[in-house]
């Protein structure tokens with residue numbers, strides 16, 4: 001019987017200590033804690049890693065503090081386009097959706113793509129048709145409206161710019177969300193969900209729904225969920241790169257994760273971080289930004305909920 005472990009993130013970025021009110025910090029930490037325990041409860045009851053990561057990400061998607069599900073950022077057309085992916089490290093099955101609107105929990109739709117569609121990746125109208133075929137409820141745009149996110153968008157809407165919702169030095173909301181877990185059978189999984197980048201246009205898709213870039217899981221190596229400027233994470237094939245370093249260079253989980261975030265992705269000016277777990281329940285959570293919302297429950301039962309370095 002394997003030791004269970006889980007880690008989650010709520011995005012990486014310019015999270016400078018002192019920028020956030022103590023009350024806000026408490027809010028973030030308790031949201032992270034509750035998502036962590038949603039996932040952990042499943043693992044504790046001998047549930048699977050794939051169920052645990054889906055549950056943890058759903059909890060974060062339902063919280064407007066994070067840039068996923070309910071708290072998704074605004075696109076250039078003042079709408080929300082969400083991306084998500086999930087992967088099972090035991091079977092190497094995977095599911096992903098991108099450019100979807102009105103779905104409360106994109107991660108569950110990604111899971112259904114994996115379990116029920118016979119495909120791996122569905123996008124836009126097709127993904128929405130698939131959701132309708134499974135009787136998903138479609139939520140009105142008001143459900144996803146958030147004043148702070150809207151103000152972030154108003155500030156740059158007349159420019160060609162698009163930005164990570166956490167790239168500005170101010171007290172704002174951050175974060176794509178993700179989870180990685182190791183269950184009692186030694187199976188590992190990863191899940192990632194995001195609203196993408198504020199003011200994104202032309203059907204822009206980031207790394208989060210791309211298997212190998214923002215999300216990857218393989219029992220032989222590791223399960224990884226990324227956050228940061230997606231363009232760089234796609235070019236760096238970051239999540240798979242961590243796995244490849246373990247497989248081909250025989251690095252430990254932590255060595256591989258640190259190498260990718262502090263060396264390889266930094267070389268191409270990529271900013272962000274990742275969370276990773278292996279089948280022994282080791283956890284690594286490196287980032288090259290000022291902070292990353294993150295939490296972990298380790299194999300010895302100890303728990304951490306952190307924001308800054």
Ligand code: ASP
Nearest residue numbers: 176196206227228229230
């Ligand atoms: N990686 C996400 C994207 O580029 C953004 C983020 O992590 O906040 O869509």
